[in-house]
Amino acid sequence: MPPIQSTFRALADPTRRDILVMLRDRDLTIAEVAENFDMTRAAVKKHLTVLSDGGLITIRTSGRQRINTLNPAGIATVMDWLTFFDVFWDDRLTKLKSEIEKDTP
Amino acid sequence: MPPIQSTFRALADPTRRDILVMLRDRDLTIAEVAENFDMTRAAVKKHLTVLSDGGLITIRTSGRQRINTLNPAGIATVMDWLTFFDVFWDDRLTKLKSEIEKDTP
């Protein structure tokens, strides 16, 4: 699994997030992805490389085509990182409770 | 709520993610956050501004101090975006099922 930094970095660009949304419906070649953007195929390929480096997509070669597939594991990695904050409010409430009990003997 | 781009942008830097982790335990002033990093207070302040722009923290002024607090709503925004991909596998399985049924009359 790639370093989490490369995953967050990959998600920081709007074009790359749009690509992920496209790939949710079906796998796409570089050319197919590029059709949806007003930029060169070379630029799109760079974005796909960054997404791959971040573990958000996987790539397989079929003849002269390169097919890009969404990788749920990459999404899950980010989800996992975020769940660290899930207990945020719980902790806050616990501390608040302690304070109250301490002040009301 | 801030544009999602500013939120993802804020998360893309390792220093800023570390700051969020620190703020999970308790609120901190700029100086307190800066103590944990090998960079100037000015740089840390910039990071805190980016985090605020992304809706990941809130800021309140208390005298001459500026207290930074984690904002769960910002985290939730990212979570929500990611849940768009939750149905990914469901959709894939549904399509696969259709294909099978079509091919086996």
Next chain:
DNA sequence: TTGACATGATACCTTATGGTTTCATAAAAG
């Protein structure tokens, strides 16, 4: 009020990053 402390704000520097252009390569079609 005076001095120390916490922060605000600006200018400036270096490196990443997103993008284009151009040329090379490899597979499918004629």
Next chain:
DNA sequence: CTTTTATGAAACCATAAGGTATCATGTCAA
């Protein structure tokens, strides 16, 4: 075999982004 077609790769460019240094401002304490 020749010609498309789809991609790989490298050089180059402009701007954004992370940092520093410096100076201004506001507040707490003596």
